Amino acid sequence: MNKVVTIARKEFRDILRSRLLLIVILFVAIVTVTAILVSSLVFQSQVSQYNESLNILKELGKAPAGPAPELFPLNLLRGVIDYIEIIGAVLGMLLGYLTVSREKNTRTLKLILTRPVSRMEIVSGKFLGNGIFIALTLFSVGVFSYLGLLVVGGVALSFIDLIKLGIVLLISFAYIMIFFSLTFFLSLSMKTISHALMIAFVIWLLVVLILPQIGDTMDPDNQVPGGFFSSMHLTKTQEKQVMANFSSYETIRNSIEQLSITKHYERASFALLGIKPEFNAMPLADILSNQWANLLSVFGLFTVGLSACGVLMSRRHKGYAFDLGT
């Protein structure tokens, strides 16, 4: 266990020394604050527009037609989740690549293996060191979010909101570690290590951007600015009644989205943060039970990735993992 901790500590120190990662972390911090700032300003704008309309209606002696905008503070974190989906995955890939390339470029992997340390201990140490770094980054995102909501949005999170935020960060951790495992695996198995990073980017492009994009653009509601069903003045129930006639199309669209782990992550996080309005009034246990399939997909793939890297590392004797990377 001590050896694992020693390797993890060394990994963590290496990460902190890397200038590139500091740039990425700074970028993550900037986009988190940007997302909260913009969401808060949009909400304030909606409230002020509502109040203006209300005053006009009062002057005319009429009652407001719609309900007042209601603030669910966690809703303001939608942009943050979007950024974790896109940039968090890049951070994971970068860490996975660097942890292997450092050893390959400095030819230290062979040296480490001459010491009384097993391959599994090396993998465990690397996963632990990088995992702690990702966890700390996400913790900072959580703190930024809390402070951002407090300072910019003027709202403090309740205890249950904090628990929901904590669960979302836990899912985010598993999601980022999936991309870490992917690049770690590719970097170990490919002869030219820089190709591993580029292949990982291609997979990222497909899984994080293209598949969800296809699903989104096939959504009939997204065919018209502001939403098709809003333009037809239909309620959510009426929309469901109409769409019942298009179940095959919706099944295909949903299946395309299901191919992307990003979509599973997004659905679970959006449910917990109440970004889908139907989840706002739902108790936490019910949300988790409703989202079990998405949660299972994220944590399941995280476990698969972790196991695959362990198996690959322990099976290689004279493979690329111990060659000099190019």
Place this chain on the structure above:
Amino acid sequence: MYSCYIVARQEIRTTMKEKTFILLLVIFMGMTLASTYIGWSSSHTIQSVYNSTVAFLQEQGKAIPPQPFESASHLSLMKNMIIYIVLIGALLAITVGYLMGIRDRRAGVTRIIFSRNITKRQFLLGKVLAILFVLGSMLLIASIVSTISSMLLSRITFADVMRIAGFYGFSLVYLAAFSFLGLSFALTRNTSTIALLSPIIIWLAITFVLPELTSALYPTASLNPILPQTDVLQSTALNAIHTAVYPLSISEQFKVVTGNILMLPYQPVVTRNFDYPFWLGYISVPIWAVVCLAVSLIAVGKFKQSQGELNE
């Protein structure tokens, strides 16, 4: 001048053999082929959904709102292509520029190249020509694919074909800028990882962060060619941010301009005080490409032939 030609020819040949480039190219071409079908399928479905909605509203005895997509052009089938240029095309362009800049350094041949009768500017010109050739060929093939698939799925006229050509021509300008960025970083950075990641971070900022600041668009909403109604900029602060940052939001302007070329319905960002004209992108995107080319020129100027090799 002959030296430029030699550099360009060598770059084109080696790029065509790069597996990563070929993989990205296959994805791009696959999505080009698929985009028209996806556009056709979603248009076809929304028409059926509208008919169902009309029948439903008639049953309920309610008024029928006008069809919201009546003004859609034949070329709206290609609307997804705008997003694929912004996503896959830009990443492919960065890869092309990066590979062209890093290959010689990684192979340790920069000293040999500059021991021959070639100046830094000729070296850069050769790379720029190769970038334009590779991207131009790729977009030419994509335009042929789009034209044929649009002909098969819709009735398009000669004017529509010209618009498709215009769309891909403008996309070349947009993509060339990202290639020049990839080239610049590949020539100047000390490690290949920083050289690749730096232009990707800039691309992420241009594609996702700036549109959020200027139009309050969520990052994933930027992936949809049909933008949500952005009439939320009634806040003074958001309005001020929009006014200051919008000219820098290149990807948004690219979408507006190409949407205009393909005759998609224009969705202006509704602001309280000041609206930028839709044609701003016709000027700012080429300026952005020229700025990136100037960055390449500075990068090659700073490039030390004797210390240019990467020891990774």
